[in-house]
Amino acid sequence: MVTVHSGEAPFVVSAPGKVIMFGEHAVVYGKTAIAGSVDMRAYGLAAPRSDQQVRLVLPDIGVDVQLDATQLPRLAAGDLAHPGDVEALVGQRIGVPDGPGRTAVLAFAYLYGRLCAGSGAPGLSLCVRSLLPVGAGLGSSAAYSVVLAAALLQLGGQLQALGATAADRRLINEWAFQGEQVAHGTPSGIDNSVATYGGFLEYTRGRDPLPLPSTHALRVLITNTNVPKSTKALVAGVRALRDAHPAVVDHILDAIHGISATASALFQSPADGGALERQMSDIVRLNHALLSALGVSHPALERVRDITAARHMPSKLTGAGGGGCALTLVPAGAPAAAVAAELAAEGFCCYETVVGGPGVAITRTVNAVPVAAWIAATAAQAADIVAGFAALSAADIARLAPARG
Numbered sequence: 001m002v003t004v005h006s007g008e009a010p011f012v013v014s015a016p017g018k019v020i021m022f023g024e025h026a027v028v029y030g031k032t033a034i035a036g037s038v039d040m041r042a043y044g045l046a047a048p049r050s051d052q053q054v055r056l057v058l059p060d061i062g063v064d065v066q067l068d069a070t071q072l073p074r075l076a077a078g079d080l081a082h083p084g085d086v087e088a089l090v091g092q093r094i095g096v097p098d099g100p101g102r103t104a105v106l107a108f109a110y111l112y113g114r115l116c117a118g119s120g121a122p123g124l125s126l127c128v129r130s131l132l133p134v135g136a137g138l139g140s141s142a143a144y145s146v147v148l149a150a151a152l153l154q155l156g157g158q159l160q161a162l163g164a165t166a167a168d169r170r171l172i173n174e175w176a177f178q179g180e181q182v183a184h185g186t187p188s189g190i191d192n193s194v195a196t197y198g199g200f201l202e203y204t205r206g207r208d209p210l211p212l213p214s215t216h217a218l219r220v221l222i223t224n225t226n227v228p229k230s231t232k233a234l235v236a237g238v239r240a241l242r243d244a245h246p247a248v249v250d251h252i253l254d255a256i257h258g259i260s261a262t263a264s265a266l267f268q269s270p271a272d273g274g275a276l277e278r279q280m281s282d283i284v285r286l287n288h289a290l291l292s293a294l295g296v297s298h299p300a301l302e303r304v305r306d307i308t309a310a311r312h313m314p315s316k317l318t319g320a321g322g323g324g325c326a327l328t329l330v331p332a333g334a335p336a337a338a339v340a341a342e343l344a345a346e347g348f349c350c351y352e353t354v355v356g357g358p359g360v361a362i363t364r365t366v367n368a369v370p371v372a373a374w375i376a377a378t379a380a381q382a383a384d385i386v387a388g389f390a391a392l393s394a395a396d397i398a399r400l401a402p403a404r405g
């Protein structure tokens with residue numbers, strides 16, 4: 001339990017989404033995965049208030065709830081067997097129907113309960129917006145959890161330097177992982193690690209994430225199939241398959257581990273561009289085939305794979321699968337624009353993205369102007385700071401994050 005600093009001026013926290021290059025699902029079983037941050041982020045405006053009210057505004061998913069701080073129970077370590085059990089404690093009170101909004105409010109209630117709640121806990125308005133598609137495999141949930149954890153830790157005076165030190169990041173990552181457990185049950189921790197640390201990471205559950213000093217720039221196309229999926233259900237499906245056929249599924253998981261090990265070596269190798277692209281293409285194809293064997297592909301993902309393969313651009317699903325996004329390697333000279341147009345004609349959304357940008361960031365100013373004043377000037381018609389933040393254009397909101405280093 002910490003004392004929330006109600007004297008803190010409004011500030012903005014942001015955290016990136018992720019793309020898993022190799023190793024999703026296998027990473028849940030202790031195998032290695034390789035992931036990088038994408039240049040789309042979640043942004044949270046935290047404004048302390050003096051009236052003991054806690055307001056959570058999530059405009060992307062239609063949530064605006066206000067509770068008296070005393071309605072959110074203080075939670076000590078050990079009060080709950082699993083962070084997801086918070087539902088049983090506060091589920092009745094939050095008045096939000098099932099769906100993304102409910103999960104998001106429960107993750108907040110858990111982290112607020114652990115980090116802030118208690119007698120005398122002051123109020124707070126927190127508004128989170130995201131430029132990441134929700135539930136598409138790009139780690140929108142982890143970016144949201146990292147924003148919550150960093151905002152509440154900052155309010156509690158638990159961070160040394162606005163989230164910038166190694167100790168700050170470790171703390172943010174640990175708490176964000178608990179927020180992810182509310183949403184996903186048994187996540188591996190890779191998504192929140194990428195959202196916290198940014199860059200490229202080699203990740204194995206239970207070990208510190210290893211930043212990969214990639215010597216090769218990788219162009220990728222991300223295609224959102226717009227098919228909704230549930231990470232929790234897909235992870236549970238793989239678990240059921242493994243329980244039924246351990247001797248088969250464990251070999252598949254080991255093979256995926258081998259792919260991540262190959263990718264890690266390739267990222268750090270001095271191989272020339274052509275050789276690297278050939279080997280990367282092979283392992284992208286192999287990884288997708290293995291994920292398909294685990295039952296987490298979808299006809300829309302197979303369609304993306306066929307369209308891009310016809311142009312010699314290999315694709316794999318990224319994230320949990322079952323819909324969501326595919327990742328396509330764009331080798332030098334590949335007709336990325338033509339392929340993106342072909343995919344768009346089939347109703348898919350494509351983003352060409354830069355992988356490996358900055359992780360979590362907390363800012364109190366924009367170009368030396370305090371956040372509150374900057375929002376007031378940028379969204380001049382808004383009634384208050386939360387409404388102003390909610391009204392910012394995507395281009396303006398992106399100015400609240402650090403530039404790519």
Ligand SMILES: Nc1ncnc2c1ncn2[C@@H]1O[C@H](COP(=O)(O)OP(=O)(O)OP(=O)(O)O)[C@@H](O)[C@H]1O
Nearest residue numbers: 060100103104130135136137138139140141319320
């Ligand atoms: N803009 C947002 N505002 C509030 N909550 C969000 C937002 N985006 C995502 N979330 C939270 O994240 C959840 C989506 O998690 P889900 O795992 O389905 O998708 P994802 O994280 O985008 O995909 P993946 O885990 O495969 O990378 C939502 O239910 C909500 O709780």
Ligand SMILES: C[C@@](O)(CCO)CC(=O)[O-]
Nearest residue numbers: 024025187188189319320
């Ligand atoms: C499917 C999975 O491996 C990645 C989801 O982005 C689940 C996890 O690692 O928690």
